[in-house]
Amino acid sequence: MLSIFCAPARYVQGRNATASLPEEMKKLGLDGLVLIIAGRNANAGLRSTWQAVFKESSRDYSVIEFGGECTLNEIERCKQEALRSKAKVIVGAGGGKVLDTARAVAADLDLPVVNCPTLASSDAPCSALSVVYTENGEFDRYLFYKRNPDLVLVDTSVIAKAPARLLVAGMGDALATWFEARTVSDARKKNQVGGATTISARALAELCYRTLLEDGPQAIRAVETGSVTPALERLIEANTLLSGLGFESGGLAVAHSVHNGLTAAPETHKYYHGEKVAFGLLTQLVLEGQPSSEIEEVVLFCLEVGLPVTFSAVGLRNLSNDLLNRMAVRSVAPGETAHNEPFEVTAHMVADAMVAADAIGRRMKSQLAGSETPRDTANSVLAGA
Numbered sequence: 001m002l003s004i005f006c007a008p009a010r011y012v013q014g015r016n017a018t019a020s021l022p023e024e025m026k027k028l029g030l031d032g033l034v035l036i037i038a039g040r041n042a043n044a045g046l047r048s049t050w051q052a053v054f055k056e057s058s059r060d061y062s063v064i065e066f067g068g069e070c071t072l073n074e075i076e077r078c079k080q081e082a083l084r085s086k087a088k089v090i091v092g093a094g095g096g097k098v099l100d101t102a103r104a105v106a107a108d109l110d111l112p113v114v115n116c117p118t119l120a121s122s123d124a125p126c127s128a129l130s131v132v133y134t135e136n137g138e139f140d141r142y143l144f145y146k147r148n149p150d151l152v153l154v155d156t157s158v159i160a161k162a163p164a165r166l167l168v169a170g171m172g173d174a175l176a177t178w179f180e181a182r183t184v185s186d187a188r189k190k191n192q193v194g195g196a197t198t199i200s201a202r203a204l205a206e207l208c209y210r211t212l213l214e215d216g217p218q219a220i221r222a223v224e225t226g227s228v229t230p231a232l233e234r235l236i237e238a239n240t241l242l243s244g245l246g247f248e249s250g251g252l253a254v255a256h257s258v259h260n261g262l263t264a265a266p267e268t269h270k271y272y273h274g275e276k277v278a279f280g281l282l283t284q285l286v287l288e289g290q291p292s293s294e295i296e297e298v299v300l301f302c303l304e305v306g307l308p309v310t311f312s313a314v315g316l317r318n319l320s321n322d323l324l325n326r327m328a329v330r331s332v333a334p335g336e337t338a339h340n341e342p343f344e345v346t347a348h349m350v351a352d353a354m355v356a357a358d359a360i361g362r363r364m365k366s367q368l369a370g371s372e373t374p375r376d377t378a379n380s381v382l383a384g385a
Helices: 017-027 040-056 072-085 096-109 164-187 199-224 230-250 254-262 273-288 292-305 321-331 347-367 374-383
Strands: 011-014 034-038 061-065 089-094 113-117 129-133 139-144 151-155
Touching: 011 017, 011 230, 017 040, 017 113, 017 151, 034 040, 034 072, 034 096, 040 061, 040 089, 061 072, 072 096, 089 096, 096 113, 096 129, 151 230, 164 199, 164 230, 164 254, 164 273, 164 292, 199 230, 199 292, 254 273, 254 321, 254 347, 273 292, 273 347, 292 347, 321 347
Parallel strands: 011 151, 034 061, 034 089, 089 113, 113 151
Antiparallel strands: 129 139
């Protein structure tokens, strides 16, 4: 099996980066009319900036507002607009589902794509795949493309103004990157582009985890005040670039398949991708039999930044055995990333691990209740575990 590493052609990040969008596209030879597929908030917040910078660069563009869910129908709707406008470049601006849709449209039309995330809520921007959902919000399928985005442009001044919960959701997605990449690499399974994991991908995935632990809490404080700080810059890079490279070239395992299983429960649909992935990661660590010290380090971080570690934290307050089994069966469906573990994974194993993960999360949450600084009480919690 050949080792494969993939990445966007160019990654640009910084304060007020949107002002450089036409210039950065020009550097890469991305010419012609631009169709921007924009989330509602992105369209409202960046409309005047786009008007100014595209006018200054004498570049024609048009905007279509995203419908709210990355479905096959939404992809087709945006594709028809791209054909009607004779677009030569597709730009996605918004959250992960907007960017997934933009990549799908560009791939179908064999056009270059630029991703401009306005949130650091997932590791979607750098990837060569899209996660597609059904009309009622359940996971449908992955779509894989022959190349990664031509440009990823991240305006940290925009992300700093987004709700803190969205940044935290991105941390949940990024949190799983190292552990899933480690599993896939150690099991000698294929990464998301069908090759073996490179040492570069593994190193980037581990750096992603370390950056989250070091900068996560401080980055939240920055977003709460709308400030761009060095910690926030590093955290955004971890959520977006390090996690994006780490998951795609490193691989996915149980954490993301449990996320997909959770979408079988309508109660979880109001929770973000990364929030469900965080609980999926806790399930993965339990299922793999990882050391208590590692599991507790992850749970402690989740509690400190506000990520879910229990069923109730993702909307499952009265979980029946039937729903638990349905979610577990969905988690191990054919082609799911749960099968990247070094051993056979069954629905019964996933169900048991989810229940045990919930118990660990509830115990640690109870022990840390009332503490303003969970990390400071870590030693006493672990000693009593």
